[in-house]
Amino acid sequence: MKKYPFYKTEEQWKKDLTEEEYRVLRQKGTERPFTGKYNIHSEDGTYKCMACNTPLFESSSKFDSGCGWPSFDESIEGSIEYIRDTSHGMIRTEILCANCGSHLGHIFNDGPTETGQRYCVNSVSIDFDKS
8 A cells, every 4th residue: 555645544544534534535435416515615715635634726726517526627736646446337537635645536527617627526525724
């Protein structure tokens, strides 16, 4: 298993995260669409990794994709690791926090902005700092 700059044992993760956070962040789960607190959220600030507080996305990159999860068209440079995901009979690109390896969601090339990207992120994977 890859070692990340921010490291905890699985026992430490289980102790420090809620059951739902652990299921999504560490076991690559997905929250139900339209249920996350950041799906419809429009304050100015920075979205960061719930597990290690690494800044991941600026609010200026967030848009409403209608998919049921927070969507961003770009990440903060160097904050995301991209992994080929062939689970569930699909070929997708999983996005992980580059600092701790926590699962955030997936990225798709169907975004409506000029980047063409849609980072589809679980609300439970992120936290928010107001500007």
